Amino acid sequence: MAKPAVTRRILESTSASGYWRPMRPELDFTFHAGGTADLVELDQDHPGFRDEVYRSRRNVIARIALDYPTGTRVPDAPYTAEEHAVWREVWAALEPVHQERVCSEILELQQVMPLQRDEIPQLGALNPQLYASGGFRMEPVAGLVSARTFVRYLGRRVFLSTQYIRHHSRPFYTPEPDILHELVGHAATLVHPGIAEVNRMLGEAADVADEQEMLRIERMYWYTMEFGLVRQAGQIKAFGAGLLSSVGELSDFDTHAELMDWDLRTIANTPYDPTQYQAKLFVAPSFTRMLVDVCGWVRSGAWRNRQAG
Numbered sequence: 001m002a003k004p005a006v007t008r009r010i011l012e013s014t015s016a017s018g019y020w021r022p023m024r025p026e027l028d029f030t031f032h033a034g035g036t037a038d039l040v041e042l043d044q045d046h047p048g049f050r051d052e053v054y055r056s057r058r059n060v061i062a063r064i065a066l067d068y069p070t071g072t073r074v075p076d077a078p079y080t081a082e083e084h085a086v087w088r089e090v091w092a093a094l095e096p097v098h099q100e101r102v103c104s105e106i107l108e109l110q111q112v113m114p115l116q117r118d119e120i121p122q123l124g125a126l127n128p129q130l131y132a133s134g135g136f137r138m139e140p141v142a143g144l145v146s147a148r149t150f151v152r153y154l155g156r157r158v159f160l161s162t163q164y165i166r167h168h169s170r171p172f173y174t175p176e177p178d179i180l181h182e183l184v185g186h187a188a189t190l191v192h193p194g195i196a197e198v199n200r201m202l203g204e205a206a207d208v209a210d211e212q213e214m215l216r217i218e219r220m221y222w223y224t225m226e227f228g229l230v231r232q233a234g235q236i237k238a239f240g241a242g243l244l245s246s247v248g249e250l251s252d253f254d255t256h257a258e259l260m261d262w263d264l265r266t267i268a269n270t271p272y273d274p275t276q277y278q279a280k281l282f283v284a285p286s287f288t289r290m291l292v293d294v295c296g297w298v299r300s301g302a303w304r305n306r307q308a309g
Contacts, residue, residue: 054167057083061164065140070158074124074140077163077179084119086171090180091117093172093247101250103230103237105287109188120179123161126187134196138187144176147218148206155203159190172247175275185241189225194291199225201298209303216268216303223267224294229259229283236283239290249277257281262289264297 061077068074095117098107113129115121127137139153141160153160161182166174174181189195202225206217228240236254243250260266260282267282284290301307 051167051169058164062142064163065142068140070139074122074127074138076122076124077120079120079165082168083165086165086168087120087180088118089171090247091115091184094184094245094250097247097250098244101238101253102244103232103239103287105192106189106239106244109192113188113191115183115187120165121183123163126183130187130190133191134193136190136196136199138182147221148209148214151203151206151214151217151221153203154199155201155205155207157196157200159186159199161186181241181245185226185243185245189241194288195225198291198294198298201295205298205303210305212305213303219268219270219272220264220294220297220303222272223270223282224284224290227272227278227281228290229253229281230287230290231283231285232287239284239287242278253278253281259283262293264293264302268297268303 057080064075064077098110112133113126123138123140130136130138134157136157136159138159138161140163143162145160150160159182161179162177163179165180166178190199202217202221206214209217224240226240226242228238229236229243230239231237236259238244238250238253243253249256256277258280260270260280262282262284270280272278272280284293297303
């Protein structure tokens with residue numbers, strides 16, 4: 001897939017602590033992240049693929065992203081009553097599972113960044129608090145983009161968010177990120193300075209990574225920010241956004257997945273399948289340990305070819 005132009009310069013500096021730290025090269029960004037050529041087309045197995053009304057709605061909402069000038073206020077998406085109903089239905093099912101299965105730090109963050117339950121929140125309304133707390137903002141993207149494009153924007157403290165919502169016929173399933181996943185899974189976490197910093201550092205590393213290095217960064221993001229688990233008071237609790245936004249996977253992660261010991265080298269070399277429940281999940285010793293270890297992994301350059309072998 002086409003990717004934005006990037007000068008492949010690797011500028012290195014060493015912080016006072018002695019860790020290797022990448023510096024961001026100049027980037028050529030289009031209005032829409034990665035350009036339209038970077039978008040992944042709707043798959044024929046998608047629940048809404050043959051629903052012309054649904055696809056038309058997605059096109060209307062996608063146009064907001066395609067026309068959006070970065071750094072400006074995100075225009076409101078014109079959601080329908082049916083779309084708001086999907087949001088309410090999923091939230092009603094998720095809330096009790098969150099109380100039982102999600103780590104306490106995430107539950108506390110949900111109180112700091114509460115999301116309304118009766119209708120889909122608008123990105124433009126959430127961004128002031130996100131920016132004030134963690135320095136991030138959400139910008140609209142028309143659909144799924146490549147991992148490199150998505151992660152590189154994190155280095156600019158920009159979280160690329162879809163605005164459309166999953167098809168109403170399968171409210172508890174989506175084969176791609178949608179507004180439910182972005183907000184329920186990620187919005188509250190980005191107000192935490194430590195989580196925001198992990199996202200930013202992974203994004204800066206992605207700016208200068210070659211293809212093999214990018215795979216390691218992508219997997220680290222996937223198995224921590226998206227599907228991370230942590231130990232807490234003798235139990236295993238969910239941390240990652242992919243779990244937080246999935247009723248089925250959050251309810252049953254300890255029975256359908258092999259729970260793996262916390263090992264960053266193994267994580268960086270473990271492939272994943274985004275279309276299925278995850279076969280392997282990694283359990284960090286604690287919430288804090290996950291953040292500290294991933295930051296250290298990036299700073300030390302452990303994702304680089306010269307160190308990963």
